[in-house]
Amino acid sequence: MRGRTSLGGQQVGFTDTHLIPLVDQGLGNSAYLVDLSDGRALAVDASRDLRDLHAAAGRRGLSVAYAADTHLHADFVSGALQLAHDTGATVLASAAGHRAFDHRGLADGDEVDLGGLTLRALATPGHTDEHLSFLLLDGGRELGVFTGGSLIVDSAARTDLSGGDRTEPLARAQYRSLRRLTALPDAAAVWPTHGAGSFCSAPPGAERTSTIGAQKRTNPLLAASDEDTFVRELLASLGTYPAYFDRLSEVNRLGPAVLTAPPQLPGLDAGQVEALLDGGGHVVDVRPAVDYAAGHIPGALSIPLRDQFATWLGWLLPDTVPLALVTGPAQDLDEIVRQSYKIGYERLAGHLTGGMPAWSAAGHPVATTAFATADRAPAGTYIDVRQQAEYTAGHVPGALNLELGELAARAADAPTGAVVACGHGERAMTAASLLERAGRTDLTVLQGGPADYAAAHGHRLKHDTPRDKQ
The missing domain is CATH 3.40.250.10 (Rhodanese-like domain)
Known part of the structure; x- marks a missing residue:
């Protein structure tokens, strides 16, 4: 994939090296950082956990000038508003999403001049009603398309996140959106947000990116003989999804809280943890399963700290009550906070100082499994x-x-x-x-x-x- 973008009057080739995928293995998603070759960058579908994005931008000496969201995300808190705060980025998103914060609302066919490259909004409803794909152009040449939750590698994203009465109409919209996208040149790259590991219906083991031509050859949904067949096959593939999906798109519409400093996880003594439990809070034990089995606080929920920690936290516990964490001596407290905050779980009361030995030393009961x-x-x-x-x-x-x-x-x-x-x-x-x-x-x-x-x-x-x- 090559194109041309301007830099101070010179012509600079746009290649794959200008596109940096940032994969969240736990949630199964990809964000993208596009080097615009003039010290600025475009971020697409960035989550609230911006560590990798800021690190990638820093290595290239880039400042994020634009933060584009393809849709109102249900599986993570968008980082677009945080980027607007951190770097002054202009937020680009669908006008039909009615976001309640400053952004540049785009409709079908609207274009954004990135300084040599152009970003064109394509209305591709299906995963959500207000879904946009973003076509990246160099002059008249279609370099690739950020497809979000529309066309994904060897599938299409689920259409049941807006309520049961919208599932089939959105599946029919998804059919038409995919047909629109596959009318792009075969050589155009496909850069989806949802990938393997996502609960938005990406198949296991799939590649993260593709091309229009490759998808026309290998995507089974594109082989459907007609719209009814497509809808039947898509709906048959829908499994369950985490409970927090039902509330997070509204958080992203209203705009998540901007963080002015890294959130902390303070220490709690055994008495404070006991009081939290007595007051209706929850204890989450993030130690490895073998350690939990050997001894844990009665009533604690075991969610081992790994890539999938956020998914199960958001699936199994409410975000409206305080949480105390039980950790092992070598576990990363910052990682717990980052994963929790990226799905909107901010009521973290703290962690048990001294871990289970401190709990036992205080004379509290210990359960085993x-x-x-x-x-x-x-x-x-x-x-x-x-x-x-x-x-x-x-x-x-x-x-x-x-x-x-x-x-x-x-x-x-x-x-x-x-x-x-x-x-x-x-x-x-x-x-x-x-x-x-x-x-x-x-x-x-x-x-x-x-x-x-x-x-x-x-x-x-x-x-x-x-x-x-x-």
């Missing part, structure tokens, strides 16, 4: 807490699929003495902690996954077919 490898796990009912698509792809015969995100409401469905499992053990420990809060202490968490258990107990994994699911 059975955690066993496959060869030591009991034979019996097997609860698989993975997503339905993971379960369908391969599970222990006779396993009961209770997705982690729905488990709190279905605790009564968990059989007595069951083995609780996921792919490795982290989600299963989270599930066990939810069940313990519901009074269930008779369960064993599998340290491993279905293949380990099946091999240890003489089973073969079962793979569901479409007929099995009917």
Whole structure:
């Protein structure tokens, strides 16, 4: 991909090196930083966690002049308003989004002169009603398109985030939007926001970027024979999604709070943590699953600190009550704060100073959870807490699929003495902690996954077919 952009009267080639993808592995999204070759940059779909973006800009000596959002994000707090504060960036977004803060509202066909390059807004509703894609042009040449949650690699983003009555109409809009995008030249790059790991319907293992021509060859939704077939296939692919998705788009419309200093996670003593619990707050234990199993505060929710921490925090707990964190000695407190804040969880009361040893030393009770490898796990009912698509792809015969995100409401469905499992053990420990809060202490968490258990107990994994699911 090459084009020309101006710099002080000179012509400078625009190549792939001018585009810097910034991947959030935990949420499965990509933001983009575009070097405009004159000391300025364009940021597209940046989240509130701006560490990587600022670092990338700093390495090139760039200041972010424009912050474009393709849509009202449901899965992360937008960083556009923060960039406006930090660098004076102009926020570019759909006028139809009715954002309640200063921004340049764009409609279909509107163009922004970036100084040699042009950004053209294309109305591509479907993922949301007000969704825009941004076509990057050099003169009349289409270099690539930031497709947000419209055309994504080998799929299209989900259309059920605006309520059940809007799901099918938006799926039909998505069909028309994808047809519009695929009318672009085959060589034009496709730069989506949602990718593998996102709950906005990106398939697993997909590449993060593509081209229009490649998508016309490989995207199964583009092979749909007509609109009805497309809608049927898209809607059939929709799984569950985190609970916080239902509230975050409005946060982004109103405009999140601008941070004037890095938020901190103060220390709390055991008495303060106990008082927080008694007052209706929650304790989140972010230590590895094995440490939680060995001893934890009764009622604490296990969410190990890893790339997916924010997803499960936002899925399983409200954002309206204070949270106290239990950490291990080597864990990064700043990482906890950054992941929490990027999904709008700001009521972080602090962390237990001294960790579990301090809790025990203060004379408070400690609970444990059975955690066993496959060869030591009991034979019996097997609860698989993975997503339905993971379960369908391969599970222990006779396993009961209770997705982690729905488990709190279905605790009564968990059989007595069951083995609780996921792919490795982290989600299963989270599930066990939810069940313990519901009074269930008779369960064993599998340290491993279905293949380990099946091999240890003489089973073969079962793979569901479409007929099995009917």
